[in-house]
Amino acid sequence: MSSFHINLHEAIYSLSDALDLVGVTHIHHGKRVAYIAAEIAKQCGWLQGQMDELFQAAILHDSGVSKTSVHARLAQFEWENEQEHCNLGAALMESCDLLRPLSNLIRYHHTHWDQLQGLAIDYNEKIAANCIYLADRIDISCLIARGSSGNLLLTKDEVSARIFERRGSWFEPRLVDGFAKAASSEGFWFALEGEHVSGYVSRWIFDAETVELDFQQLRNLVRVFSRIVDAKSAFTREHSEGVAALARYLGEMFELPERTCEMLELAGLLHDLGKLRVPDELLEKNGKLTQLEYADVQRHSFDTYNILKDIHGLEEVALWAGQHHERIDGSGYPYHRKKEEISFESRIIAVADVFQALAQTRPYRGPLPPLEILRILKDHAKSGKLDAEIVNRIESQLEQCHKVALTTELKL
Ligand SMILES: [Fe+2]
């Protein structure tokens, strides 16, 4: 098992970009919440260590939301079943050692302060969870209030009033006082604009140190995000897991180095990250997509690459994942690369992606049996779409490849 040098903040930041995409047009919510929470915490005199956890949790606080339809509800001040996305997000954090300390902060990020006080969890966790709740409701209030004026500065009184009303009941009083202090400067509001908030968050990355993660730790982190993608639609459940397992298996069949096989697994897990931006109904549509809908779906591999490309240490993974819809004859997207311009690893991901999708149910057809999958892959190879060498190799191990593609648990 090899090790990877990763800046954890950078990885969390990039991966949270994917979460932000679920907002479709209401993007950067996670980053704004992190900014607001950090500014309030600063006013309250928090220590650096506490701030770090708060920042990470704030950036990831809506990780329980994969569906664009659920995201639309986040834009209301109160909604039914709010707790569901908190529990889902907390469970995701629990599944990864590196993120586990954030789980209570996310589980309780919609719990009113008057209920939270009585819970038997650490006091610092309560305060941090409530700080995220406060920051989250501030951002949503801005969104609601902005509808009428279009200018953030003009909305500040309306937003503040909504928050102050809930001092002590929804929100811990000192946090609200911290917000009042921060909010008294115009700069606080101006900085909520997209480009400023991204800059604020980048500085946080800059300050972080690179850590050494072994493959298993990195994979567990990456799986948090592939699970979010796979949770988007019942049809794609475990699609990324299956593509990852098959891509690795193919790498092993070609006797590629162990590290390459590990990276193939990561690229498989991450290849559809950009799909978080695709409206749910398009993934569930039983029928042909319109031209406009197809254009929305098509941009996902481009988004995948963009999300991953800035994580130092994962550059190749970004490339392989981002090229999974390129085709040997140049008919793929988004760059129409031809065979010699597409790495062998990308071609493996492309074949694994098609194989796994054919093995799963889709809204318009049932799962296909191995021989039918092979027939389709061979057609694609013959017409110059998929790599013939890889497809031929699959033929020699067809049953095993099918089993691996439908695996639900990657080997530990
Ligand atoms: Fe939120």
Ligand SMILES: [Fe+2]
């Ligand atoms: Fe895809």
Ligand SMILES: [Fe+2]
């Ligand atoms: Fe895919």
